[in-house]
Amino acid sequence: MNLRGKIEITELSDTGRVREHNEDAVTSNIDIGLMVLADGMGGYNAGEVASGIAVQIVADLASEGAAREERHGIDSHSGLMRQSIVLRDAVYRANKIIYQTAQSQTNCEGMGTTIVACMFYDNKVSIAHVGDSRAYRLRQGKLDQVTLDHSLLQELVDRGFYSEEEAQRSTNRNYVTRALGVEPTVEVEVHEYDVLPEDIYLLCSDGLPDMVEDEDIHLTISTFNDSLDVVGQQLVDLANDHGGRDNVSVMLAQVKEAFPAKKGLFAWIAGLFRS
Numbered sequence: 001m002n003l004r005g006k007i008e009i010t011e012l013s014d015t016g017r018v019r020e021h022n023e024d025a026v027t028s029n030i031d032i033g034l035m036v037l038a039d040g041m042g043g044y045n046a047g048e049v050a051s052g053i054a055v056q057i058v059a060d061l062a063s064e065g066a067a068r069e070e071r072h073g074i075d076s077h078s079g080l081m082r083q084s085i086v087l088r089d090a091v092y093r094a095n096k097i098i099y100q101t102a103q104s105q106t107n108c109e110g111m112g113t114t115i116v117a118c119m120f121y122d123n124k125v126s127i128a129h130v131g132d133s134r135a136y137r138l139r140q141g142k143l144d145q146v147t148l149d150h151s152l153l154q155e156l157v158d159r160g161f162y163s164e165e166e167a168q169r170s171t172n173r174n175y176v177t178r179a180l181g182v183e184p185t186v187e188v189e190v191h192e193y194d195v196l197p198e199d200i201y202l203l204c205s206d207g208l209p210d211m212v213e214d215e216d217i218h219l220t221i222s223t224f225n226d227s228l229d230v231v232g233q234q235l236v237d238l239a240n241d242h243g244g245r246d247n248v249s250v251m252l253a254q255v256k257e258a259f260p261a262k263k264g265l266f267a268w269i270a271g272l273f274r275s
């Protein structure tokens with residue numbers, strides 16, 4: 001299914017005010033309703049290599065999977081939609097390739113990257129993530145953080161050592177407990193959500209929430225939602241105005257109209273024989 005016209009996407013990635021390189025990477029494919037964002041780390045330009053590999057591999061494998069009819073619908077084994085599995089397996093694969101590259105190329109030693117990726121289909125969205133790059137959703141005037149960071153800070157919040165408010169003010173928020181490329185395998189978190197027309201989804205690297213309070217993110221999206229490009233630029237400008245200490249990347253998707261799946265050819269042929 002082609003989502004052009006049903007979903008609008010915009011993406012923006014900025015070096016910020018302090019860093020010399022932009023180690024974030026973003027890519028999208030409107031035809032299959034895909035957005036991928038990665039925040040790399042590592043010496044020299046290894047962080048850029050890691051995040052670049054991550055978005056490339058996930059985009060390639062997701063397009064391949066989306067084109068194959070048998071990759072749609074529910075997988076009876078896992079209970080997940082097959083699109084979620086495509087996305088998850090793509091992230092597994094990216095992890096493996098980044099890990100192997102880090103092992104074999106001396107100047108890539110120790111590199112890694114976070115990732116957050118989402119794919120829209122059949123009035124749903126699958127969201128996969130590793131690390132502290134985030135997904136948010138604005139629905140009916142309310143902004144929710146959809147992903148929970150794989151970070152030391154989030155673990156401390158989960159265990160009751162910190163309140164969410166204390167965590168927002170903490171200066172030590174960037175220690176991630178999961179990343180791609182660090183181990184031969186990685187645990188990928190993937191969830192599916194129903195999508196409503198007018199929903200706005202935001203993917204971002206930690207450079208946004210580290211610099212801009214959730215309340216201001218909310219206000220910015222609500223105020224400028226007539227133009228996603230303006231929202232994106234405003235969010236990046238806010239992060240930079242507040243210091244821009246890190247690279248900042250934002251991807252936004254606005255749902256213009258419902259996008260139910262068309263019945264596949266096989267379902268259609270089977271239907272002919274049933275009547």
Ligand SMILES: [Mn+2]
Nearest residue numbers: 039206207246
């Ligand atoms: Mn970052």
